[in-house]
Amino acid sequence: MSAGKAGRGAGPPRRRHHDEDHEEHGAGHERWLVTYADMVTLLMVLFIVMFAMSTVDEKKYAQLKEGLAVGFGREQSILNGASPISNAKGASDPGEASYEMLLAQVPESQRETVTKILQESDRLKNERAQGAARAEVDRLLKVWKRIDKALREQGLRDDVRATIDERGLVVSLVSQHVVFEPDIAELTDRGRRVVDTIAPVLAELTEPIELDGHTNQEPVKPRYFPSDWELSLARAANVLHRLEDSHGIPARRLRATGFGHTKPLVDPARHGSQRVNKRVDILVLSQQPAETRALMGEAYAELRREAGLDGLPVDPAGDGTGSDPAAAGSPIPGTDDSREDQP
Missing domain, CATH: 3.30.1330.60 (OmpA-like domain)
Structure with missing residues (x-):
């Protein structure tokens, strides 16, 4: 009987330990969200660079815009089901129009950096193609x-x-x-x-x-x-x-x-x-x-x-x-x- 009482008395400390673990996991979860947000931003820049170096494919673009919508967690005008390639007004080049729309998804504080990265990528790509043609x-x-x-x-x-x-x-x-x-x-x-x-x-x-x-x-x-x-x-x-x-x-x-x-x-x-x-x-x-x-x-x-x-x-x-x-x-x-x- 005394053993039973001892067993019942040992219960509360274990519950408190469980609550402390739960709080620690909650704090770690918040840190993970910050890291995840940074990772999504970097992936978005990578996708834009890859997109700029390739030809425009409407099907692939649709998949990309859906991914961007999920990554940013918000709806935007070009993500409502209409294709920017076919609906862009006043743009003679569909690739240029879609590029501008993709760039608009980048936070304003990072647009200049992303633009420089894309321009440098285009310059290097052209130089490589010219050198390969000469060779x-x-x-x-x-x-x-x-x-x-x-x-x-x-x-x-x-x-x-x-x-x-x-x-x-x-x-x-x-x-x-x-x-x-x-x-x-x-x-x-x-x-x-x-x-x-x-x-x-x-x-x-x-x-x-x-x-x-x-x-x-x-x-x-x-x-x-x-x-x-x-x-x-x-x-x-x-x-x-x-x-x-x-x-x-x-x-x-x-x-x-x-x-x-x-x-x-x-x-x-x-x-x-x-x-x-x-x-x-x-x-x-x-x-x-x-x-x-x-x-x-x-x-x-x-x-x-x-x-x-x-x-x-x-x-x-x-x-x-x-x-x-x-x-x-x-x-x-x-x-x-x-x-x-x-x-």
């Missing part, structure tokens, strides 16, 4: 110079025109020396020599290779094909098979496309242009990101200006030999009018 152009120039050297050794340099644009290195097999006979998709003997000279350099690369077939702009129906679309595609496929069957370039790296008469290399009004426009373009496709490839044409033009070639015919070799026949003012050498009216 890619330099690399493609080295590929071209190897092709150029091989063609010169075989006396075939005049059969090829080349440039670098946002797609990559473009090597055009022009018909100045009858690479393709009129209405015919098969390469001539000289045309096969040109492809065989270029192929070993292409075989050492890893990039995809696109073969673009073209006809001239004369409104004459081909004799052996339903239209110039089929003829241009057949010419591209003929070069593709030469690269695959005779030089072992894997089929997975190759693709053929026909453009008919829609993409002339030279102004069709120029004398002798139809021989050159009848061609196949071999494209070494750059694998750089889209923002880098978009700057490659500008980087190539800058390299030409630095080399003092601005205003001269475009030529990746950098020696002014003239790989763009449209730059010259005289008739294209080596052409005549005897069969210009055939595709």
Whole structure:
């Protein structure tokens, strides 16, 4: 019985200890809320920086605005279900409009800091893209110079025109020396020599290779094909098979496309242009990101200006030999009018 009393007497101290623990947990909970609020603010800044560095996606934006609403615990005008991308008035750029609206969610005391972070991020992103574009152009120039050297050794340099644009290195097999006979998709003997000279350099690369077939702009129906679309595609496929069957370039790296008469290399009004426009373009496709490839044409033009070639015919070799026949003012050498009216 005395033990029972002792047991009952020991109860109250334990209850007081439990109450003290409860108070300590309550104080810790309040400190956690302060830390949580700081963390939400930092995450919001991170989301804005990531958003500014990417393209605007309306679905992702909707998810982001919902997250911001929860983080700040308050409703705002742009969070009522309407899309700021489609409803922004007076904004020509949806990305700019949504950026301004997101920035409006930042506490005013932090907006200047966030703005500076975003501006610096954009500047660094542009510098990286420009540097990457310049490096890619330099690399493609080295590929071209190897092709150029091989063609010169075989006396075939005049059969090829080349440039670098946002797609990559473009090597055009022009018909100045009858690479393709009129209405015919098969390469001539000289045309096969040109492809065989270029192929070993292409075989050492890893990039995809696109073969673009073209006809001239004369409104004459081909004799052996339903239209110039089929003829241009057949010419591209003929070069593709030469690269695959005779030089072992894997089929997975190759693709053929026909453009008919829609993409002339030279102004069709120029004398002798139809021989050159009848061609196949071999494209070494750059694998750089889209923002880098978009700057490659500008980087190539800058390299030409630095080399003092601005205003001269475009030529990746950098020696002014003239790989763009449209730059010259005289008739294209080596052409005549005897069969210009055939595709």
